Amino acid sequence: MRYCDIIMNVDETDLAIKKMANLLKKGLTMTAEICPACNSPLFLDKNKELFCGACDKKVVKATDDQDVENISIEGNLQMVKKILNQKIEKISILISKESEIETLNNLTTLLNNLLNNISKINNLIKN
Numbered sequence: 001m002r003y004c005d006i007i008m009n010v011d012e013t014d015l016a017i018k019k020m021a022n023l024l025k026k027g028l029t030m031t032a033e034i035c036p037a038c039n040s041p042l043f044l045d046k047n048k049e050l051f052c053g054a055c056d057k058k059v060v061k062a063t064d065d066q067d068v069e070n071i072s073i074e075g076n077l078q079m080v081k082k083i084l085n086q087k088i089e090k091i092s093i094l095i096s097k098e099s100e101i102e103t104l105n106n107l108t109t110l111l112n113n114l115l116n117n118i119s120k121i122n123n124l125i126k127n
């Protein structure tokens, strides 16, 4: 391990400790649970939900196989939504540069389809 790697690790550990101290100050309680993503201890917030200070996000614990399935479906939908949003961004740029009517028509149709799909995903995630 190089010297700069050690420094980097020390800084990261330091930051994680600071984040955890902040959570305790905010009144969250530390639990014996470990974050599946980063192995940091998880905290319980006011709504009794698990929270990882290092990842800075809510952690949902699956209680049975159905939960695991639901969580992974929602994760997949979120991923698809992210990809569609990136495409919308690119298509918007193309539309702004395009002046040929037929191409514009194709691009706006595509944009419309992407927006419809995002709306469908939002409905699925809500239900």
Ligand SMILES: [Zn+2]
Residues within 6 Å of the ligand: 035, 036, 037, 038, 039, 040, 052, 053, 054, 055, 056
């Ligand atoms: Zn984490």
